[in-house]
Amino acid sequence: MGDVIRATGLVKNYGNLRALDGLDLAVPEGTVLAVLGPNGAGKTTAVRILATLLQSDGGSAEVAGFDVASQPGKVREHIGLSGQYAAVDEYLTGFENLDMVGRLYGLGKRRSRERAHELLERFTLTDAADRTVKTYSGGMRRRLDLAGALVAQPPVLFLDEPTTGLDPRSRTDMWEVIVELVKAGSTLLLTTQYLEEADRLADDILVIDHGREIAHGTADDLKAQVGGERVEVVVGSNADVAAAKTILSELADGACVVEEHTRRITAPVKGGAGVLMEALRRLDAEGIEVLDVALRRPTLDDVFLTLTGHAAEVEPAADAKAKGKGKGTKSAPAEFEETAAR
Amino acid sequence: MSTMTIHKSLLDGAIVAKRNLIKIKRVPDLLVFSTMSPIMFILLFAYVFGSAINVPGLSYREFLIPGIFAQTVIFGATITGAGLADDIQKGIIDRFRSLPMARSAVLVGRTTSDVLNNVLVIFIMSLTGLAVGWRIRSSFFEAAAGFLLLLLFAYAISWIMAWVGLIVPSPEVVNNASFMIIFPLTFIANTFVPTNGFPPVLRAIANWNPVSSVTQAARQLFGNTSAKYPPPKDWSLQHPVIYTLAWVALLLAVFIPLSVRQYKRAASR
Ligand SMILES: Nc1ncnc2c1ncn2[C@@H]1O[C@H](COP(=O)(O)OP(=O)(O)OP(=O)(O)O)[C@@H](O)[C@H]1O
Ligand SMILES: [Mg+2]
Numbered sequence: 001m002g003d004v005i006r007a008t009g010l011v012k013n014y015g016n017l018r019a020l021d022g023l024d025l026a027v028p029e030g031t032v033l034a035v036l037g038p039n040g041a042g043k044t045t046a047v048r049i050l051a052t053l054l055q056s057d058g059g060s061a062e063v064a065g066f067d068v069a070s071q072p073g074k075v076r077e078h079i080g081l082s083g084q085y086a087a088v089d090e091y092l093t094g095f096e097n098l099d100m101v102g103r104l105y106g107l108g109k110r111r112s113r114e115r116a117h118e119l120l121e122r123f124t125l126t127d128a129a130d131r132t133v134k135t136y137s138g139g140m141r142r143r144l145d146l147a148g149a150l151v152a153q154p155p156v157l158f159l160d161e162p163t164t165g166l167d168p169r170s171r172t173d174m175w176e177v178i179v180e181l182v183k184a185g186s187t188l189l190l191t192t193q194y195l196e197e198a199d200r201l202a203d204d205i206l207v208i209d210h211g212r213e214i215a216h217g218t219a220d221d222l223k224a225q226v227g228g229e230r231v232e233v234v235v236g237s238n239a240d241v242a243a244a245k246t247i248l249s250e251l252a253d254g255a256c257v258v259e260e261h262t263r264r265i266t267a268p269v270k271g272g273a274g275v276l277m278e279a280l281r282r283l284d285a286e287g288i289e290v291l292d293v294a295l296r297r298p299t300l301d302d303v304f305l306t307l308t309g310h311a312a313e314v315e316p317a318a319d320a321k322a323k324g325k326g327k328g329t330k331s332a333p334a335e336f337e338e339t340a341a342r
Numbered sequence: 343m344s345t346m347t348i349h350k351s352l353l354d355g356a357i358v359a360k361r362n363l364i365k366i367k368r369v370p371d372l373l374v375f376s377t378m379s380p381i382m383f384i385l386l387f388a389y390v391f392g393s394a395i396n397v398p399g400l401s402y403r404e405f406l407i408p409g410i411f412a413q414t415v416i417f418g419a420t421i422t423g424a425g426l427a428d429d430i431q432k433g434i435i436d437r438f439r440s441l442p443m444a445r446s447a448v449l450v451g452r453t454t455s456d457v458l459n460n461v462l463v464i465f466i467m468s469l470t471g472l473a474v475g476w477r478i479r480s481s482f483f484e485a486a487a488g489f490l491l492l493l494l495f496a497y498a499i500s501w502i503m504a505w506v507g508l509i510v511p512s513p514e515v516v517n518n519a520s521f522m523i524i525f526p527l528t529f530i531a532n533t534f535v536p537t538n539g540f541p542p543v544l545r546a547i548a549n550w551n552p553v554s555s556v557t558q559a560a561r562q563l564f565g566n567t568s569a570k571y572p573p574p575k576d577w578s579l580q581h582p583v584i585y586t587l588a589w590v591a592l593l594l595a596v597f598i599p600l601s602v603r604q605y606k607r608a609a610s611r
Pocket of ligand 1: 037
């Protein structure tokens with residue numbers, strides 16, 4: 001199967017600022033590419049070029065077999081776009097918005113009406129269908145905008161941060177919709193700040209920063225790049241830290257790291273849960289009080305942090321409160337590291 | 343262009359126009375404001391200035407109303423610019439630009455709905471005019487031609503405003519800029535007072551100002567003229583209909599392609 005979306009050496013300058021600096025990407029038919037990157041990395045710029053809204057200053061790109069620069073009209077017939085900021089009309093109702101988009105895609109009167117109703121239903125907006133979008137919440141606008149991208153069931157979809165600003169339930173709904181679309185054969189490029197999202201949805205992940213690729217691969221590839229699993233133990237008293245370190249060092253596959261003030265010892269391991277059990281047994285035998293113990297696998301958060309030198313930045317306000325852990329800013333909407341024991 | 347694409351581009355234009363008209367319906371303030379100020383103008387000029395301004399052989403109110411029509415439809419045309427700038431700012435233009443629709447459709451739809459808005463405004467103005475003593479003294483067809491010419495001129499102005507709306511950063515700028523330009527443009531003309539008394543340079547500018555010619559043409563077509571007050575000798579006012587149509591053709595020929603090109607370029611800001 002060929003690449004439905006392909007870009008080579010994309011360059012875009014804004015004055016002196018180089019927003020894209022020779023970006024390459026390829027998305028084979030029926031797959032999902034997640035483009036990941038911190039604020040200002042160039043994600044939106046790349047999407048806008050691919051969706052024919054912006055002209056690149058260098059490089060070339062093809063979507064659905066058509067060149068974005070020389071055949072933008074053809075490209076538009078095959079794509080659906082949901083940009084980072086909802087492109088909906090405030091003075092129209094939700095229904096009127098979708099109906100208008102349907103008509104402009106060239107669907108007939110009746111078909112576009114049907115399709116509008118279907119999508120409103122799918123995105124749980126039926127109750128708000130006849131209200132003007134002015135009265136919609138941010139998340140409702142976002143959903144309406146996504147529905148707009150799907151009106152003509154285009155084979156290629158560009159979704160720029162599709163779940164930013166959605167509550168957890170709407171986000172899960174959105175993921176379901178995306179999974180269905182891909183099952184039905186759509187090819188998808190999505191950008192996201194949520195590593196969990198990339199992990200869940202993408203076949204392939206491209207991490208960019210300063211308009212350039214900094215890593216590329218499946219979620220597992222990327223995790224492997226940052227290292228394997230590790231056991232973390234927090235002991236109850238400062239006096240036990242040294243003893244615990246000795247025990248863990250015997251089981252570890254590398255040097256242990258000790259955080260004195262939190263009394264946390266981290267040991268890289270091979271062997272997963274078995275090693276964890278053994279560690280617990282030995283600590284118990286020595287009478288060391290253990291407050292917390294976990295087996296951690298690297299998350300895409302770690303990948304992000306390691307590769308870009310900073311954490312994914314944007315954090316939905318609702319999630320911010322739920323997370324008390326101080327690890328700078330974090331972005332994954334839910335905790336998803338595997339915790340073997342508590 | 344094949345008939346297929348022409349058909350599609352007209353259809354798309356109509357869809358966009360419909361959307362703009364829905365907005366007028368939903369936000370009636372727009373219409374209220376765009377008619378309130380001309381109504382106020384009619385009343386102020388008719389009763390305040392009218393008492394001091396003398397037009398030989400004609401009631402000042404009959405002289406005034408076609409001038410106010412001209413000014414009003416020109417201001418009405420500025421909605422085109424503000425509307426487009428607003429669409430860009432709100433991001434809906436991005437949706438349009440990602441759709442396989444005719445490139446000209448957003449502009450065609452915009453200018454069309456603004457003409458329709460102007461029809462409504464002129465209707466309200468005519469009623470106000472009739473209430474203060476303005477009368478149409480020509481045939482039905484001449485009067486219709488008068489209204490048509492006013493709307494056509496406004497349509498041409500809409501295309502200038504479309505271009506302006508696409509190059510400025512925000513709708514407020516369009517409003518301020520049009521205020522700065524359109525006020526002098528509609529005042530340095532025969533709209534409110536005869537130009538005879540203007541200083542020579544200003545008089546020359548006023549007499550060749552297409553706002554004067556469209557006003558003069560409307561006066562003639564509505565029969566609001568008097569033998570005692572012949573128009574100035576300048577060719578533009580001796581042949582106001584032709585001169586106005588020439589301007590319309592020129593403006594459309596220049597600003598339609600300019601605007602369409604700018605639309606293709608305008609990235610959302
Ligand atoms: N219209 C513009 N004019 C000037 N600079 C711009 C413009 N659009 C984007 N940039 C710059 O280009 C760079 C890339 O921006 P882009 O919007 O593509 O980032 P992003 O990865 O989408 O970020 P975010 O996660 O915040 O959405 C940024 O430094 C931004 O400031
Ligand atoms: Mg962005």
